Amino acid sequence: MEDCILFYWRKSGQNVPQMYRIFICARVTINLNFSLLPPPHTDFNYNTDGYDGDGAEDGKSQDSSETLPYIDESPTMSPQLCVSQGPDGEAVSPSPLEKGLEMKKLVLSGFLASEEIYINQLEALVLPMRPLKAAATSSQPVLTMQQIETIFYKIQDIFEIHKEFYDALLPSIQRWDEKVTVGHLFQKLASQLGIYKAFVDNYKNALETAEKCSQANNYFQKISETLRLLSPTDLLYKPIDRVTRSTLVLHDLLKHTPKDHPDFPLLQDALRISQNFLSSINEEIDPRRTAVTTPKGEARQLVKDGFLVEVSESSRKLRHVFLFTDLLLCAKMKKTAVGRHQQYECKWYIPLADLTFQTLDDSDSCPSIQVLPEHEIEEMKMKISVLKNDIQKEKKAPKGQSRAERLRKKMNEQESWLLLQSPTIPFRIHNKHGKSYLFLLSSDYERAEWKESIQKLQKKDLQACMLSSVELQVLTSSCFKLRTVHNIPVTTNKDDEETPGLYGFLHVIVRSATGFQESANLYCTLEVDSFGYFVSKAKTRVFRDTAEPQWNEEFEIELEGSQYLRILCYEKCFDKSMLNKDDNEIVDKIMGKGQVQLDPQTVQSKNWHMDVIEMNGIKVEFSMKFTSRDLSLKRTPSKKQSGVFGVKINVVTKRERSKVPYIVRQCIEEVEKRGIDEVGIYRISGVATDIQALKLAFDTNTKDILVMLSDMDINAIAGTLKLYFRELPEPLLTDRLYPAFMEGIALSDPAAKENCMMHLLRSLPDPNLMTFLTLLEHLKRVAEKEPVNKMSLHNLGTVFGPTLLRPSESESAKGQHITCASDIWSHDVMAQVQVLLYYLQHPPISFAELKRNTLYFSTDV
Numbered sequence: 001m002e003d004c005i006l007f008y009w010r011k012s013g014q015n016v017p018q019m020y021r022i023f024i025c026a027r028v029t030i031n032l033n034f035s036l037l038p039p040p041h042t043d044f045n046y047n048t049d050g051y052d053g054d055g056a057e058d059g060k061s062q063d064s065s066e067t068l069p070y071i072d073e074s075p076t077m078s079p080q081l082c083v084s085q086g087p088d089g090e091a092v093s094p095s096p097l098e099k100g101l102e103m104k105k106l107v108l109s110g111f112l113a114s115e116e117i118y119i120n121q122l123e124a125l126v127l128p129m130r131p132l133k134a135a136a137t138s139s140q141p142v143l144t145m146q147q148i149e150t151i152f153y154k155i156q157d158i159f160e161i162h163k164e165f166y167d168a169l170l171p172s173i174q175r176w177d178e179k180v181t182v183g184h185l186f187q188k189l190a191s192q193l194g195i196y197k198a199f200v201d202n203y204k205n206a207l208e209t210a211e212k213c214s215q216a217n218n219y220f221q222k223i224s225e226t227l228r229l230l231s232p233t234d235l236l237y238k239p240i241d242r243v244t245r246s247t248l249v250l251h252d253l254l255k256h257t258p259k260d261h262p263d264f265p266l267l268q269d270a271l272r273i274s275q276n277f278l279s280s281i282n283e284e285i286d287p288r289r290t291a292v293t294t295p296k297g298e299a300r301q302l303v304k305d306g307f308l309v310e311v312s313e314s315s316r317k318l319r320h321v322f323l324f325t326d327l328l329l330c331a332k333m334k335k336t337a338v339g340r341h342q343q344y345e346c347k348w349y350i351p352l353a354d355l356t357f358q359t360l361d362d363s364d365s366c367p368s369i370q371v372l373p374e375h376e377i378e379e380m381k382m383k384i385s386v387l388k389n390d391i392q393k394e395k396k397a398p399k400g401q402s403r404a405e406r407l408r409k410k411m412n413e414q415e416s417w418l419l420l421q422s423p424t425i426p427f428r429i430h431n432k433h434g435k436s437y438l439f440l441l442s443s444d445y446e447r448a449e450w451k452e453s454i455q456k457l458q459k460k461d462l463q464a465c466m467l468s469s470v471e472l473q474v475l476t477s478s479c480f481k482l483r484t485v486h487n488i489p490v491t492t493n494k495d496d497e498e499t500p501g502l503y504g505f506l507h508v509i510v511r512s513a514t515g516f517q518e519s520a521n522l523y524c525t526l527e528v529d530s531f532g533y534f535v536s537k538a539k540t541r542v543f544r545d546t547a548e549p550q551w552n553e554e555f556e557i558e559l560e561g562s563q564y565l566r567i568l569c570y571e572k573c574f575d576k577s578m579l580n581k582d583d584n585e586i587v588d589k590i591m592g593k594g595q596v597q598l599d600p601q602t603v604q605s606k607n608w609h610m611d612v613i614e615m616n617g618i619k620v621e622f623s624m625k626f627t628s629r630d631l632s633l634k635r636t637p638s639k640k641q642s643g644v645f646g647v648k649i650n651v652v653t654k655r656e657r658s659k660v661p662y663i664v665r666q667c668i669e670e671v672e673k674r675g676i677d678e679v680g681i682y683r684i685s686g687v688a689t690d691i692q693a694l695k696l697a698f699d700t701n702t703k704d705i706l707v708m709l710s711d712m713d714i715n716a717i718a719g720t721l722k723l724y725f726r727e728l729p730e731p732l733l734t735d736r737l738y739p740a741f742m743e744g745i746a747l748s749d750p751a752a753k754e755n756c757m758m759h760l761l762r763s764l765p766d767p768n769l770m771t772f773l774t775l776l777e778h779l780k781r782v783a784e785k786e787p788v789n790k791m792s793l794h795n796l797g798t799v800f801g802p803t804l805l806r807p808s809e810s811e812s813a814k815g816q817h818i819t820c821a822s823d824i825w826s827h828d829v830m831a832q833v834q835v836l837l838y839y840l841q842h843p844p845i846s847f848a849e850l851k852r853n854t855l856y857f858s859t860d861v
Helices: 096-126 129-136 145-151 155-174 183-191 193-216 218-227 235-255 263-280 374-396 401-421 444-458 469-482 649-656 662-674 688-699 705-711 714-726 738-745 750-762 766-783 793-804 809-815 821-825 827-841 847-852
Strands: 006-011 020-025 291-293 299-312 315-324 327-334 343-351 425-430 436-441 502-514 520-530 533-539 543-546 550-562 564-571 589-597 609-615 618-628
Touching (some): 096 155, 129 145, 193 218, 193 235, 299 401, 315 436, 315 444, 327 469, 343 469, 374 401, 436 444, 444 520, 502 520, 502 564, 550 688, 564 618, 589 609, 649 766, 662 705, 738 827, 750 847, 766 793, 766 827, 793 827
Antiparallel strands (some): 291 299, 520 564
């Protein structure tokens, strides 16, 4: 057997502060000297000639000779450039451009060398798969096909991704100059991290399966020992380790890439994707870089960190929380002088051995939490969106940079305020001394992530630790270097080149789920990000007593600059004794959770994009497609005038001999009967297939419509009413009056505004006016239940305003209204919401009184 050949390239020179060392491993050659059907009486001869895995870390080679200690092949150990000499022997410093170009090449060269090692390691895992699979179909299998797929899950895909990346990067470095670009290669590599997410989710299962198979099968035990599958530095860990190293390399590349270089925005995008990926997984990635050594010489690793809102002394405080292997530390960023390094100040810490999620004292009441009215949150979103539009306009205007910076600063303040005030989901922890701490989160997904991460660590044999003031200071100081989440999640922290997210409507079909161990009552919720935090947008029906739910439910979700879709799978709990003390709601068990990035190129296709989210062994199948906001606002009149959808409202009321369309009256009646207490009524999406079924029933005047309504999910009925108004050939408040409504709501004088707004109502056709007043009174009754349903007048105005009052296509084209993606909260949309809100806040308006009143406002419409 040939020994593994290790090359250490060392570069040193004048003024070089550290050795720049790159570890290059010779290409692994693996001889498979066993027949595809290994006889039971012979040894399973599987050799990895020349490959010693991470043996160098042990300080000894296989023949017990001394080897050099482990060398980190990461290019973050970048050297300073050697000083070149001029013709007269004088030292000549390279120009900044030359220095940056050379440093970038050194970083890439180091990364390429480590990439070759990584590919070899992956190849060592890939090579045994084929003979193992062939043996699995024989009469003498070593492993079953399912065991092989579990242990080597996604390894072949990861190998091919990195082989392609390596083959593309190598020639770029070989012909290196200032024109060479590599950003697209790193961006493509980052875009394929979904494969890594699947690998990470399966990692624990792969290790457990490999261990069981090694114990049960001598042949596989030899393979496992040869490949070091189960050792602390096993090959199966390498893909997890690699993502962290790639992310660090992206940091280095950006340091040495000018901002006007074509690579810069691409590398930024790749870094953002990689950092988001690392933040989303719970594995203890790259322990060499996340470890802090305690005074006793033990390694304390950072497992997870992020920004959370803490309720302290009845007020909200933004904290950076760090979860280590043995304790949870809550810190805040200290104010420092300009130019000085940022530092953290520890507010408190709890050893994980002392941490619980249960209330220790039943008399301990939840502190009062100040929750702002929904309309203040929505108004802030509008202000932020207007600022975004203003910033975009300033960037195009000459010499507008100084004003743009002021606008950015203002937007940062408002986004930070929104991030602080919007979370409402309580996450409470306690220590053994009875002290409790309360965080507020915006997402159940986030709460589950933190809880699962802590509980996973608590399964280990933890000892309570007490830190001295010096130890605590050292640990807090290390947080700045160790942190994986660097910026508060607001859009002002993003670079201009980064994608602004999607604005419009995402159609999602939640199809089915598999992988449950036993039957249960199961449902899913959907979350999307908006303004820096996640919000719940839809919920499937509960599929009872099954291990293979088949929902096949479609939802329409409105996106506000969203970049991610999250799916959470729950087991419904009907036990009233399981009330959560903090929010007085029954806590359903989260069975699994996962997220996908909303790639514009993928979801903006006309066809449905099918995907699978894997979560804790559970697979949820779903499909999605995206409709931009400008396309979704186009009204297409129905060709069949016998129905109600897409038919003019006066045609429908005349046919029905009614003042208000039957569909409007029936939907309102059903919502008030059993949906007025429903949390998020009119905001939570109903199942699209149910809505389409109701639409068909109303269009065909089905006799069973009342039975359908009584059986249908209330969110589907609310969605049907919204769809009816959206599909009217002309908005309820008419195209003709739209400009006047926009001018009327902008009037400053209250008396003038009153006369104008009432005059505009009187100018509506009678069917439109009666329908509008009926809807108005219904929405007021819904808002009266705001403490229960969380739907304020402003919230309802936001939902219905742009539907009832929209510019005609000619008007829209004239002013380019709402065609820009980020214009979802433009001045026009704000005004549409304000118009409806004006009438919602107005005392009751009578149709007869309105028609009888003298016309004070004489201006023609």
